[in-house]
Amino acid sequence: MKKLLAILILSLTLVPLFAAGSQEESSDQVKVAMIFPSTVDDKGWSQAMYESGKRVADANTDIMVLEKSENMQPVDAGSAARQYIAQGFQYLVFHGTQYNNTVVELAEEFPQVVFVFGTSAEVLAENVISYQPATEQPGYLSGIIAGLTTQTNKIGIVGPVDGGDAAQYNRGFWLGIKSVNPTAEIGVAHTGSYGDYVKAGELAQTFINDGYDILAGSAQQGLGALQAVAQFPDKDVYWMGTSEMQFDMPEGYKLMAACSYWYDPIFQQMVDSFKAGEMMEAGEVFWLTIPNGGFTFSMSESNPLLTAEVRDAVEAARVELEAGNLDIDWQSVSY
Amino acid sequence: MIDFLYSILVLGIPFSVSLLLASLGEMYNQRAGIFNLGCEGVMSMGAFVGFVIPYFLIRAGVESGIIYVLGIAGSLAAGALLGLFFGVVVITFKAPQGIAGIGLQMFGVGVAGTLFRHFIGGIASVPGIKPMPVPLLSKIPLVGNIFFNHSLIVYLALILVPVSAWVMNRSSWGLRVRACGTAPRAVDSVGISVDRVRYQSLAVGGALAGLAGAYLSLCQVKMFADTLISGRGFIAVALVYFGRWNPWGILWGALLFSVTQVLQLKIQTMGINVPYEFAVMLPYVLVIIVLTFSNKNFQLGPSSLGKAFDRENRL
Numbered sequence: 001m002k003k004l005l006a007i008l009i010l011s012l013t014l015v016p017l018f019a020a021g022s023q024e025e026s027s028d029q030v031k032v033a034m035i036f037p038s039t040v041d042d043k044g045w046s047q048a049m050y051e052s053g054k055r056v057a058d059a060n061t062d063i064m065v066l067e068k069s070e071n072m073q074p075v076d077a078g079s080a081a082r083q084y085i086a087q088g089f090q091y092l093v094f095h096g097t098q099y100n101n102t103v104v105e106l107a108e109e110f111p112q113v114v115f116v117f118g119t120s121a122e123v124l125a126e127n128v129i130s131y132q133p134a135t136e137q138p139g140y141l142s143g144i145i146a147g148l149t150t151q152t153n154k155i156g157i158v159g160p161v162d163g164g165d166a167a168q169y170n171r172g173f174w175l176g177i178k179s180v181n182p183t184a185e186i187g188v189a190h191t192g193s194y195g196d197y198v199k200a201g202e203l204a205q206t207f208i209n210d211g212y213d214i215l216a217g218s219a220q221q222g223l224g225a226l227q228a229v230a231q232f233p234d235k236d237v238y239w240m241g242t243s244e245m246q247f248d249m250p251e252g253y254k255l256m257a258a259c260s261y262w263y264d265p266i267f268q269q270m271v272d273s274f275k276a277g278e279m280m281e282a283g284e285v286f287w288l289t290i291p292n293g294g295f296t297f298s299m300s301e302s303n304p305l306l307t308a309e310v311r312d313a314v315e316a317a318r319v320e321l322e323a324g325n326l327d328i329d330w331q332s333v334s335y
Numbered sequence: 336m337i338d339f340l341y342s343i344l345v346l347g348i349p350f351s352v353s354l355l356l357a358s359l360g361e362m363y364n365q366r367a368g369i370f371n372l373g374c375e376g377v378m379s380m381g382a383f384v385g386f387v388i389p390y391f392l393i394r395a396g397v398e399s400g401i402i403y404v405l406g407i408a409g410s411l412a413a414g415a416l417l418g419l420f421f422g423v424v425v426i427t428f429k430a431p432q433g434i435a436g437i438g439l440q441m442f443g444v445g446v447a448g449t450l451f452r453h454f455i456g457g458i459a460s461v462p463g464i465k466p467m468p469v470p471l472l473s474k475i476p477l478v479g480n481i482f483f484n485h486s487l488i489v490y491l492a493l494i495l496v497p498v499s500a501w502v503m504n505r506s507s508w509g510l511r512v513r514a515c516g517t518a519p520r521a522v523d524s525v526g527i528s529v530d531r532v533r534y535q536s537l538a539v540g541g542a543l544a545g546l547a548g549a550y551l552s553l554c555q556v557k558m559f560a561d562t563l564i565s566g567r568g569f570i571a572v573a574l575v576y577f578g579r580w581n582p583w584g585i586l587w588g589a590l591l592f593s594v595t596q597v598l599q600l601k602i603q604t605m606g607i608n609v610p611y612e613f614a615v616m617l618p619y620v621l622v623i624i625v626l627t628f629s630n631k632n633f634q635l636g637p638s639s640l641g642k643a644f645d646r647e648n649r650l
Contacts, residue, residue, distance in 0.1 A: 039448075039561065041457030071448075071561065156604065162611060189603030192615035196565045201556045202350055206600040209342055227460060227556045250460060335606075 030274040033084035034068045035077045037096040038195050044220040044243045048261040049095045056267035078102045097164045114282045119165045126283040133288040135165040136172025136330040138259030138297050141314050142240040143176020145257050146214040149305040156207035158217035158225045159190040169218040171330035188335045197224030204228035208237050216240035229254045257299045291322045343597045344481045351593035352492045353547045357571035358585045360543030367536035368516040370641040372436025375568025376443020377417045377541050378548035383447035385410035385549025386559040389461050403464050414545020418537035426530050429643040448561030463557030486554045499582040512536050516637030519644040529644045579635050592618050
């Protein structure tokens with residue numbers, strides 16, 4: 001009986017190890033491996049990057065090979081990257097600020113590989129391409145909406161941590177509110193985590209109980225906040241998100257506006273460089289902005305608070321952004 | 336001041352429920368002498384099974400409240416099964432409990448995440464279990480909303496505290512469980528199977544941890560993600576020590592942790608000038624401080640905790 005149980009337990013624990021499948025090797029392709037801090041179906045941060053890569057890979061099926069590792073802690077990311085490099089991957093995408101030190105170390109060790117890293121406005125090495133989403137821009141547009149539609153004049157920011165592009169988004173949001181509603185009371189709080197949905201939900205509920213009616217925030221944890229907002233179906237409380245995919249969720253009716261990240265040009269450049277017989281040029285920062293198509297921004301079609309006046313105000317700001325006339329000095333905001 | 340206290344308690348109680356249930360479950364394990372660090376994994380599986388049953392039934396067009404009853408039943412069963420699975424490893428095979436517990440944690444989180452991706456494909460949500468106000472009592476000013484306007488699982492969790500205290504201290508099964516945790520050889524000498532009692536307590540503890548997970552996925556956030564539990568299983572283990580293996584002490588610990596959690600969120604939302612990193616740390620620091628000062632009470636714990644029982648070994 002004991003032997004039988006032992007075999008059963010071994011089978012239960014070992015079978016998943018062999019379920020990963022195998023990778024066919026080929027040197028006449030662009031091989032891109034992506035390292036994610038969450039899953040690629042998180043309806044937010046990681047999914048936006050993965051879908052950009054997949055769109056380009058699907059359009060270039062004979063040229064581009066895409067592999068991914070999800071839920072990677074920085075310490076695991078290094079060993080995953082070494083395995084990809086051993087398999088001949090030429091491009092490694094590290095999608096998260098937490099991988100900074102890993103990228104620096106690997107870039108020095110493997111000069112023949114191009115590392116794509118974000119978010120960062122800093123060039124870490126000659127073989128590193130940093131990407132930096134200018135999240136203050138969609139944050140600013142969301143702030144205009146929040147400032148014009150709040151009924152209680154209290155607006156809350158559900159932050160993950162006060163750093164990286166989350167800090168940019170939140171400060172852009174702040175400036176957007178103040179540009180149209182200088183008297184609005186803005187509450188700012190952080191959960192201390194990017195992926196703790198429960199804590200984000202708890203923070204959102206705390207805001208709502210204190211009379212805040214428009215909430216916003218970035219990172220994958222935002223879904224937890226959206227869920228909390230949706231627990232008040234009859235109350236005029238709404239969420240500003242950083243993923244347009246959230247519109248398609250059952251709770252999407254509580255989403256007032258959202259943006260999406262478009263990383264496609266990064267992957268397209270890999271393919272174009274490959275066709276030209278070379279590696280993509282590294283040692284530079286790739287900026288994602290609304291004017292260069294790095295973001296799309298959309299508003300709910302059905303929310304009655306989004307009047308023509310609100311939509312016009314957002315459109316005017318967008319035009320100014322695209323014309324280069326609107327400088328969002330997010331670094332000036334301290335809270 | 337009353338408004339401030341009200342706003343903290345009205346959220347602190349429902350937020351404490353997942354910790355309370357998981358800690359009560361862990362208390363059953365530890366009282367029987369089994370140290371189960373895999374609580375996080377069991378919670379994750381409970382959250383997944385509790386979520387996936389209503390999710391598919393809703394897609395099949397079933398709208399009745401029975402879908403959530405089935406979800407809860409599924410989470411209890413999944414938790415109990417994982418508890419028994421852990422029992423096979425640590426009771427029958429006598430594997431070191433600490434290491435096996437870490438393995439169970441990884442196994443539960445990993446399998447729940449993998450099955451979720453396979454069957455559902457991406458982050459999804461369900462309408463979830465709605466609050467069920469207690470007639471008349473929920474209308475009492477302030478107190479009504481704090482205690483009597485929650486989902487059914489909240490009331491169940493609160494009722495489980497005196498029930499568990501009674502089971503542990505007044506029932507013959509509770510006596511056997513406690514004896515297995517302190518003097519397993521004495522239990523064995525009177526013809527009671529230590530292994531059987533330990534298996535039973537692991538099943539009960541696992542079921543409660545599964546329910547704790549389902550509370551998160553069906554009542555609190557109404558969604559599932561593989562990082563949903565985010566360390567709450569480990570906090571639940573710490574709260575058992577905090578509560579000195581006593582249901583009332585565990586209730587106090589879970590409430591203290593959650594109320595402090597809400598307090599730190601309110602400190603931030605009120606704009607009080609404290610770095611948010613310190614605010615976020617507050618509940619954890621508080622638990623460590625209380626644990627440090629309650630160190631002298633550790634002798635109240637099960638003296639055979641974490642030790643495998645071998646009736647053939649008389650040394």
